Amino acid sequence: MYEVFVNESPLILTNKRPEKSNGHLFSLDGDSIMKAINSLAKGKLEKAYMYHPDEEKMLDIFMHKIPLVVAGGGFVTNKKGKVLFIFRNGKWDLPKGKVDKGESIEEAALREVEEETGVNGLKIDKFLRTTYHIFKRNGEFWLKQTHWFAMSTKFEGKLVAEKAEGIKRVKWKGPKKAKKALENSYANIRILFEDWPTS
Numbered sequence: 001m002y003e004v005f006v007n008e009s010p011l012i013l014t015n016k017r018p019e020k021s022n023g024h025l026f027s028l029d030g031d032s033i034m035k036a037i038n039s040l041a042k043g044k045l046e047k048a049y050m051y052h053p054d055e056e057k058m059l060d061i062f063m064h065k066i067p068l069v070v071a072g073g074g075f076v077t078n079k080k081g082k083v084l085f086i087f088r089n090g091k092w093d094l095p096k097g098k099v100d101k102g103e104s105i106e107e108a109a110l111r112e113v114e115e116e117t118g119v120n121g122l123k124i125d126k127f128l129r130t131t132y133h134i135f136k137r138n139g140e141f142w143l144k145q146t147h148w149f150a151m152s153t154k155f156e157g158k159l160v161a162e163k164a165e166g167i168k169r170v171k172w173k174g175p176k177k178a179k180k181a182l183e184n185s186y187a188n189i190r191i192l193f194e195d196w197p198t199s
Contacts, residue, residue, distance in 0.1 A: 002059055004132040004143065005187050006040035011048050011134070013062060015055040028052040030065045037066075037134055037141055063143060066134070070099045071146040072109030075128055075192055076119065079154055082172035083196070085181055086116055089166060092181035094189055096146050097165075105147045113151065117170045118160030125150045131188040148192055 002013040012018075018025065026032040028050050036048040052058035073096025076084035085092050097112030099105055110122050128148040134141050159170040173181055175196075182190050 001055075002062075002132060004062070004134060006037055006134045007043075008187050009040040009043075009046055009048075010187070011036055011040060011050060013050045013052070013058050015051070015053055015058065017051055018049050024048045026050050028058055028061050033062065033065050034141070041134070041136070041141075063145075066141060066143045069142055069144045070105065071096050071144055072099055072105045072107075072112060073097070073146050073148050074109050074113040074122070074151040075148055076113060076117075076122065076151040076153060078152070078156075078172055080172070080174070082174045083178050084113070084117055084119060085171050085173050085178070086161065086167045087169040087171070090184075092185045092189075094148075094192070096148075106149065109147065109149050110151070116162045116165060116167055118158060119153055119155045119170075120157075121153045121155045122151050123153065125152055128192060131191060133186070133188055146188070 004011040004013065024045055024047060026036040026048060033050065036050060039045040040048055050062070052061060073094055074084070075094060084095065086095050095113040095116040097108065097116065099108040106124055110124065113122055114120050126149070128150050131146050131148065133144050135144060161167040161170045178193070182193060
């Protein structure tokens with residue numbers, strides 16, 4: 001099963017037919033995919049399901065029907081166990097960005113965190129998970145696949161928001177402030193905090 005977020009509404013790719021889909025079940029073909037995405041984007045549906053019997057193939061099929069952007073991002077903690085947040089487009093987010101040509105996803109994640117926040121001395125501790133969301137650019141829907149990594153740093157310098165990327169603020173947040181920030185964040189970001197030990 002995969003969750004692809006359209007705004008904050010989930011489009012669930014599944015190989016099991018949901019018992020209660022309330023007419024929100026779509027087949028995995030081009031027309032149905034766009035119909036489901038449009039319905040979620042316009043708020044006509046709160047949740048939609050896409051069914052395909054083969055779990056291994058369904059994500060590939062979905063990704064071939066919609067243009068894909070691959071990104072890398074960091075769930076960065078410092079020596080005090082605080083998490084690095086950025087504030088952009090009126091919401092708290094985590095630093096991430098598109099993988100450039102010839103770059104590995106890990107290299108992109110490290111580069112983007114440093115560029116967006118000014119934090120250096122970053123070390124990847126482990127891969128966390130991959131998240132998916134749909135966004136619109138020039139009137140066309142795109143799928144963003146973000147590979148998230150747990151990172152750590154001993155950095156204690158000044159945080160610098162990358163203004164060119166629309167980032168207004170960069171902050172380290174402990175459990176209490178992180179919880180508050182997540183109330184004004186994205187579903188994909190909240191998912192990353194599900195296993196955060198100090199939350």
